[in-house]
Structures are given as structure tokens and as C-alpha cells.
Amino acid sequence: MKKFPDFNDLCTQLNAVKNTSGNINESPENAVECSGLSLNSQDEIKGKIFIAIPGSSADGREYIQQASDAGACAVICEAKGLTEQQSNILSLLDIPWICVDDLVLQLAKLADYFYDYPAKKLKLVGVTGTNGxxxxxxxTADIISRITGQCGQMGTLGNGLAGKLKTSMNTTSDVLTIRRTFAEVAERKAGHLIMEVSSHALHQGRVxxxxxxxxxLTNLSRDHLDYHHSxxxxxxxxxxLFTDYAAKYAVLNKDDEFARTLIQDNSIQARKIVYSIADKTEVMAEKNRADGMNNSKEQSYPYEEVIASQLKILPAGQQFLLQTPWGEAEINIPLLGQFNLSNVLxxxxxxGCLNFSWENIVSEIHNIAAVPGRMExxxxxxxxxxVVDYAHTPDALLKALTALRTHCQGKLWCVFGCGGDRDSGKRALMAAVAEKTADEIIVTDDNPRFEDGDSIIKDILTGIKHKDHTRVIRDRYQAIAEAIASADTGDTILIAGKGHEDYQLVAGKTLPFSDRDVVKEILKEAA
Structure with a gap:
């Protein structure tokens, strides 16, 4: 087993000279060896150090005894706000422990030291944005894996090596999981890691x-206002992400209004690579000029461009001319929708920023395939x-339906719902998008969580003015089955909201459910 720093050695890395208390065995021959760090007492914690900090929904210090009983080798605990009961539990532990002020601010430093600074062994790419x-x-991870043999990946689909991902509960994992994953990926000789960076992760300091x-930055539209408020x-x-992390390159979507403000932001020191779809760029040219943007090499906001032009919509994909700082090529991709074209750019x-050869880039883009649950x-x-897609915001739903309209020969159907305990303001907005863009609508459950499903449906229906072509079927399986049974050959059905997910969150329970599996099952039965 890999040798990690022992507990005493780890404690010396903490900014804990003052306001530190604990039971540390400082005898070198009795130093406590440990196999990992953990924030969750319910994980496999035997032989690991339990990090006990207050969280948004639970206080990790309430689980110190549970972690000790499960075999944790030591405890590092947040000192501020420690209750008398928590202090008493610590004093009775038969394993070493230490209390430190502002522990959450030191987690990154602690994890870097413990895992031997794994980020330095990787080229890191951080992707943020509402959709995409x-x-x-x-x-990106799939292409790099095919070129180099290995690539790390972290995000909604899981963490680890591309093609061998382990399930993750969050889009961006906690500080310790990030460093541990970096270390595991580097140990397997991958030289790159591509990770999704959520707004929650940025705000909470996880990266x-x-x-x-x-x-x-892919784009920005309304989402997570239950958390960010505006x-x-x-x-x-x-x-x-663009001002505080000293990146070498900033890749920005020129077709997005917020991204254009970043293009003009001189406080961003990274070299800017700006991508766009030519017909969209032409429509916005006047606005760009009003914003002070132009394509001159003498511009105030210098950037290089990656452009898709001469776009042709094909029955099962798109063809375009790709123009970049590294070369030009005619490209065909088997993906639907301009937003997917934007993702490819x-x-x-x-x-290009990672210095892959133009020949490799062109060859691999031609071999690109749809991501599971993303316009699949x-x-x-x-x-x-x-078509199964993860669209769960008004903007994403509009883009998905608009994309399908160009390929649809008959009626366009939309089956969707909205998640519980999340931004309720987007429910009516998503309904309005569905009514405006689809011909037939079935409103169903998404992930109700702890919220009443009927209440969610009621909020959604306030956004639909004319309900003649709208049905409500809360059971998601039955909603999908009804859409497939009712639609004609030539119609297109969008099942929106859950995409790749293989579960449904209902009243505190995680129930097995996959839109993709349900669709395959029903289509096979009907064939």
C-alpha cells in the first residue's frame, strides 16, 4: 500500500500554532499511520482520518463517535462552535485528535500535502457554465483518452479515468475527493484531467x-437561484473561475452574452480563445460593435477565434467549416442542435490549448459520438x-426543442417535469418554453425530493396559457409510455430533465429509474 504521511506529520502542516487543542501522540515510534482522509463517517473509514466540520445540512462533529467506532485512525475537528457534548466525546476518544480554527480554509492545503500535490502532475481543465x-x-476526455491512452474526468457522470468512472453525488466533489481522484488518476499515468466546476463548488471553495x-465558459442562463438568489x-x-485561478488559457463562448463580458474583462490575464457559430456571430455583430468588440488584431480585448461557418443541417447531424488558429477543415458530426455544435467548438x-496536433484534433472530431443522456x-x-436529454433549465429546454424542430418531420412532443426543493421560479418559465416550442406536452415528475409533487405540477401549469395539448401524468414511466404510444411515425419526442440519471429522488428515497432504459424497453416492446 502507498505510504501516506502519518497523523503527527499531517498536523504540522496545519496553521494550528495557536488556538489548537488535542490529544496528539508526538512520539515518532508511536505515530499513527493513515490510509486516507474522509469527510463522511458513513464512508469506508477504517484506517482514515475523519475530518469533522460543520456543513450546510449537517455538522460532521456530531459523527465523531460514529467515525471512531467505524475504525477511523484519528480526528481533525473544527474548533469554532464546538459544543460541550462534542468536546466531551473528543476527550474520551482512544484515538488521536486535534481541534483547529477555520479548518475548512485549510482543507485544500491539507489534502495537497497528504496526496503529494497531485494537481502538479496533471494538466487541468475546468469547465463551467449553466449548460453543456x-x-x-x-x-474532451474521450478524445484525449483515444490519443494518449488515459484521461482523468470529474463531474456529473462520475470521477476517475474516462470510460471507468465511479459514481459521484455532486457535479463537483468536495476538496478531499478532488485531491484523492487527482492522485489516483496521476498514479495511473494519465497526464490530463477534465473537470466540471459548478457555481456551488466555486462559492464553497471546493476548487x-x-x-x-x-x-x-459554455454559457450562462437562469439556474440555482434558490442558492445564489440573483x-x-x-x-x-x-x-x-477566470479571475482567481491563474489559468493559462480562457476558452469563452462568444455567442453568449455573459461570456462577451469576460472577453472584454482586462482583469482576466489568461490567453483568450473565443469560439462561435458564424451565423450567430453575424446576427450579434452590431451588438458586439456597440460593446466595443471587433476582430482587429489591434483590439482592446485581444483573442483568437475558433469558428464554425457554412453550416448545413443533415438528417442525423451537421456539416460545417471549422476555422481555428491551428488550421481549417470540413467537419461532419453526428450530433443534433447548434448547442451541440457549440460544445464541439x-x-x-x-x-488546441493543450497542444494536440491539428491532425489528431480533426480526426477525433470526425469520430465524435453523443454523450449518454445528452440529446441521445x-x-x-x-x-x-x-430523444433523451438532461435539459432542466428554461434555456436548455428551449435549445433542445429548437434543435429537434429542424429535424422533426411530424409533431414535436415534450415530456418534462421540474425538480423539488430547487428554484421554483423556473417552473412556469420551462412550461412557457414547452408550450411555445412543442406541439404536445406531457408534464410529469422529475425528482420531487421532499416537495409535494402535485404542488410542483401546479407551479408548472401556471406557465401554460392554453392547456388543450397538455396532459399531466405524474408517474414518469407511464408518461413516457403514453407519449410513445400516442405519437405517430415521423413524430419526435423529447424526454427532458434527467438525461443520464439512473435514479429518482422521492421523499428521501433514491429509487432506481432511468429515462434511457425506459425508452429502450418501451420501444422494444412496441417494435
Whole structure:
């Protein structure tokens, strides 16, 4: 087993000269060896150091005894706000422990030291944005894996080596999991890691201390306002990835309004690579000029461009001319929707920034495939086309439906719901998008969580003015089955909101459920 620093050695790395208390065995021959760090007492914690800090929903210090009983080798605990009962539990432990002020601010430093500074062994790419993070990360990681043999990946689909991901509960994991994953990926000789960086992670300091080689913004629209409270606050948190992390390159979507403010932001010192779809760029040219942007080499906001032009919509994909600082090529991709084309341009930009050869980039983009649960198409003979997508914001739903309209020969159906205990303000907005863009709508459950499902449906329906073509079927399986049974050959059905997820969160329970599996099952039965 790999040799990690012992507990005494680890404690010396903490800014704990003052206001520190604890039971540390300072005898070298009795130093406590440890196999890992953990924030969760319910993890496999035997032989690991339990890090006990207050969280947003639970206080880790309440689980110190549980961690000790489960075999934790030591405890590092937040000192501020420690209750008398928690202090008593610590004093009775038969394992070493230490209390430290502002422990959460030292977690990154602690984890870096423990795992031998694994980020320095990798080229890191951080992707943020309301929509598209997962697709950009997955596509990039898959391509780098094919070129180099290995690539690390962290995000919605899981953590680890691309193609061998372990399930993750959050888009961006906690500080300790990030460093541990970096170490595991580096140990397997991968030289790159692509990770999704959520607004929550930026705000909570989960990526603190990381130095990215490339940072990427896909787009920004309404999401997570239950947490950030305003779109302005949400945007400022996203901006911090580009101002606070000393990246070498900033890849920005010129077709996005917020990204254009970053292009003009001279406080961002990274070299800027800007991608866009030519027809969109032309539509916005006047606005760009009004904003002070131009394409002159003498411009105040210098950047290099990656552009898709001469776009042709094909029955099962898109064709375009790709123009970049590294070369030009005619490209065909089997992906639907201009937002997927935008994602591909982000991928090309990342690969160029990482110095992959133009020949490799062009070859691999031609071989690109859809990400599971991201505009994933399911086809059976004499049945409607069914598309499963993760769209769970008004903007993402609009883009998905608009993209499908260009490929749809008959009616366009939309099956969707909204998550419970999340931004309720977007529910009516998503309904309005569905009514405006789809021909037939079925409103169903998404992940109700602890919220009443009927209440969620009621909020959604307030956004629909004319309900003649709207049905409510709360059971998601039945909603999908009804759509497939009712639609004609030539129709297209979008199943939106859950994408790759293989579960449904209902009243505190995690129930097995996969839109993708349900669609395949029903289409196979109907064939």
C-alpha cells in the first residue's frame, strides 16, 4: 500500500500554532499511520482520518463517535462552535485528535500535502457554465483518452479515468475527493484531467488552491437561484473561475452574452480563445460593435477565434467549416442542435490549448459520438424518434426543442417535469418554453425530493396559457409510455430533465429509474 504521511506529520502542516487543542501522540515510534482522509463517517473509514466540520445540512462533529467506532485512525475537528457534548466525546476518544480554527480554509492545503500535490502532475481543465459542462468534459476526455491512452474526468457522470468512472453525488466533489481522484488518476499515468466546476463548488471553495491550465465558459442562463438568489450573484461566482485561478488559457463562448463580458474583462490575464457559430456571430455583430468588440488584431480585448461557418443541417447531424488558429477543415458530426455544435467548438478550443496536433484534433472530431443522456437518439422502425436529454433549465429546454424542430418531420412532443426543493421560479418559465416550442406536452415528475409533487405540477401549469395539448401524468414511466404510444411515425419526442440519471429522488428515497432504459424497453416492446 502507498505510504501516506502519518497523523503527527499531517498536523504540522496545519496553521494550528495557536488556538489548537488535542490529544496528539508526538512520539515518532508511536505515530499513527493513515490510509486516507474522509469527510463522511458513513464512508469506508477504517484506517482514515475523519475530518469533522460543520456543513450546510449537517455538522460532521456530531459523527465523531460514529467515525471512531467505524475504525477511523484519528480526528481533525473544527474548533469554532464546538459544543460541550462534542468536546466531551473528543476527550474520551482512544484515538488521536486535534481541534483547529477555520479548518475548512485549510482543507485544500491539507489534502495537497497528504496526496503529494497531485494537481502538479496533471494538466487541468475546468469547465463551467449553466449548460453543456458535462458534454464538453465527456467529449474532451474521450478524445484525449483515444490519443494518449488515459484521461482523468470529474463531474456529473462520475470521477476517475474516462470510460471507468465511479459514481459521484455532486457535479463537483468536495476538496478531499478532488485531491484523492487527482492522485489516483496521476498514479495511473494519465497526464490530463477534465473537470466540471459548478457555481456551488466555486462559492464553497471546493476548487480552492487549484491552478488550471485551461478554464472554459459554455454559457450562462437562469439556474440555482434558490442558492445564489440573483442572476448577478450567480454570474459573479462563475466569473471567479477566470479571475482567481491563474489559468493559462480562457476558452469563452462568444455567442453568449455573459461570456462577451469576460472577453472584454482586462482583469482576466489568461490567453483568450473565443469560439462561435458564424451565423450567430453575424446576427450579434452590431451588438458586439456597440460593446466595443471587433476582430482587429489591434483590439482592446485581444483573442483568437475558433469558428464554425457554412453550416448545413443533415438528417442525423451537421456539416460545417471549422476555422481555428491551428488550421481549417470540413467537419461532419453526428450530433443534433447548434448547442451541440457549440460544445464541439469548445472541445476543439481545449484540445488546441493543450497542444494536440491539428491532425489528431480533426480526426477525433470526425469520430465524435453523443454523450449518454445528452440529446441521445433512440430509433425503432415504425415508431417515433425519441430523444433523451438532461435539459432542466428554461434555456436548455428551449435549445433542445429548437434543435429537434429542424429535424422533426411530424409533431414535436415534450415530456418534462421540474425538480423539488430547487428554484421554483423556473417552473412556469420551462412550461412557457414547452408550450411555445412543442406541439404536445406531457408534464410529469422529475425528482420531487421532499416537495409535494402535485404542488410542483401546479407551479408548472401556471406557465401554460392554453392547456388543450397538455396532459399531466405524474408517474414518469407511464408518461413516457403514453407519449410513445400516442405519437405517430415521423413524430419526435423529447424526454427532458434527467438525461443520464439512473435514479429518482422521492421523499428521501433514491429509487432506481432511468429515462434511457425506459425508452429502450418501451420501444422494444412496441417494435
Amino acid at each position: 459542462k458535462t458534454s464538453v468534459c465527456q467529449l 480552492a488552491g487549484l491552478q488550471f491550465d485551461v478554464v472554459v 442572476l448577478e450573484s450567480y454570474a459573479q461566482v462563475k466569473r471567479s 469548445a472541445v476543439v478550443s481545449i484540445l 437518439v433512440f430509433i425503432e422502425k415504425n415508431r417515433p424518434v425519441v
